[in-house]
Amino acid sequence: MTQLETAMALLIQTFDKYAASEGSKSTLSKGEVKTLLEKELPGLLKLAKNPVEVDKMCKGLDLNGDSEVDFIEFMAIVATFTCACHDRCPKK
Numbered sequence: 001m002t003q004l005e006t007a008m009a010l011l012i013q014t015f016d017k018y019a020a021s022e023g024s025k026s027t028l029s030k031g032e033v034k035t036l037l038e039k040e041l042p043g044l045l046k047l048a049k050n051p052v053e054v055d056k057m058c059k060g061l062d063l064n065g066d067s068e069v070d071f072i073e074f075m076a077i078v079a080t081f082t083c084a085c086h087d088r089c090p091k092k
Contacts, residue, residue: 014040015074027068033061044081 001009015028018036023029028036037044063073 011075011078015071024068027070028074029068033069041081 014036016025018032019025019028021032021035023032061069061073061077063076064070069077
């Protein structure tokens with residue numbers, strides 16, 4: 001597999017790993033999102049200095065407001081975080 005194909009497979013595997021821990025296997029619950037962020041993006045959580053900020057971040061991942069994060073929402077936030085960390089993305 002190419003590097004990009006490997007990266008795509010890892011994103012799918014990561015979502016599936018955390019989505020499978022409780023409830024629906026096709027969405028992430030609030031608890032699953034928090035665990036995913038703690039385990040997979042610990043540096044991002046360090047930027048949020050308090051639990052209220054972390055809770056806001058978790059709620060912000062749920063783009064359609066159904067109290068769960070589906071794969072499309074997960075990918076949207078991964079893309080957003082990636083752009084925020086990349087120096088070639090235009091700053092607004």
